[in-house]
Amino acid sequence: MERSLSHIALFTALIAVLGLVPRIDLAAGVPITAQSLGIMLCGTILGARRGALAVLLFLLLVALGLPLLAGGRGGLGVFASPTVGFLLGFPVAAFVAGLIMERTTLAPFWAATAGAVIGGIGVLYLFGITGMAIMLGKSFSEASVLALAFLPGDVLKAVLAGLVTQAVARARPASLLARG
């Protein structure tokens, strides 16, 4: 019980800290932050249930008015902006990534990368694009064009999530709760 609680809280803090890490600009000038990588890691390291809870706790703190989103954003305004779908998709993305990590017997790198791609990109974009379509009054296919700009960065982050999960599996096998 204490272990679950402290892991959830510490990974919520990790999501926030990864949003503060200086961002890397891709060639096209599209800024990527490590924040969505934090969402993926919650699932692939903590597993489905704890990972989703860590992300929910993160969203709760953002809604309460703490500037924890990348770029020091936060508050209720972000839940009214066109990107709200991505925020609502975060916990589901972590859950799906964790589920794939838990239910497959692949090596940690491959399981985590697959989980990050399916959860952190597939599921997340489904939510995010639906949100943008509703908020901007566009069709799903029209809105999906807007999300394409972030795809290269997110594929890179999914591979990084796989590498980090693999490093954790090697250094602290007992701490990889998704495979506990």
Next chain:
Amino acid sequence: MLTLTSPVETRLHRLPAGGKLAVLCLFSAGLFLLRSPVWLALCLAVVALLHLTGGRDLAWRGLGALRILWPFVVIVTLWHGWTGALVEGTAIILRMLAAVAAANLVTMTTRLSDMIDVLSRVMRPIAPVLPPRRLALAVALVIRFVPVLSARVGQIVDAHRARSPRRRPGWRVLAPAALAALDDADRVAEALRARGGAG
């Protein structure tokens, strides 16, 4: 850690937090029912006026918080300029600005402690599933550990710079940062257990 609440006390700060949140919900829902740009512009004007009652500082902060929306304003403007559906495009932009500005206004004029009071009231029905004490402990741990982990990542970056000719370690900080979070989590769990558990 700083919150997004405006430090300048305004009349809006003194209104009950629950009431502000309820009005915000109704206002946002109303924005989605309105189609006419005239009405939406009126809504935006009301939000702007409410900002101004809080003084110039609050209004500037409110305006600054809207900056993140500029890519969407540009995209919608270009899109509807191209398709010719200008009335619809104007409505979408006005609705977006009014909804985000109103929500930001509530965040800026409500203290974190008041927000937490409302939260604990809303969460009371699910107390058997999620004891309030446990949630409070988790929230406190996150608020405490964001600066701790942030400093830890800073140390990892410095250590990398001391060893490597490259200036920015980039993705190389990620695995040590995740391990640091896991180690801290284990230590916190031990400390909690030693003090009688998380309740």
